[in-house]
């Protein structure tokens with residue numbers, strides 16, 4: 001695969017690979033994770049493919065802010081805005097498997113102390 005090959009998430013954005021898309025705007029999509037690690041597990045993915053958060057530049061400030069605002073909005077729509085985790089795995093050693101930046105929203109049963117005390121690894 002060449003370095004410029006589209007990422008898995010770009011292929012989902014381009015509808016070449018099916019996914020359960022629950023939100024889309026001009027800058028990002030939000031999909032259900034194929035292998036959920038919590039009762040609610042969605043991915044917020046910028047259309048512009050940045051490989052890792054650590055590769056983001058100053059010029060990416062507005063898209064990064066947008067992803068955070070979408071996270072809050074999606075959490076409200078999913079009715080988990082009182083209790084959710086936002087996770088970014090950066091680098092293979094941190095559990096990153098898809099090298100196209102994405103934010104995980106993970107939410108369990110409302111008020112579940114057990115869920116929110118569990119470490120989320122990759």
Ligand code: 5GP
Pocket residue numbers: 008017019020031032033034035036043088089095096097098099122
């Ligand atoms: P990472 O490990 O890179 O932080 O997260 C990648 C996430 O993408 C994983 O949680 C994994 O389950 C999810 N994933 C991988 N392939 C697909 C796919 O084809 N469709 C969807 N919806 N999620 C995927």
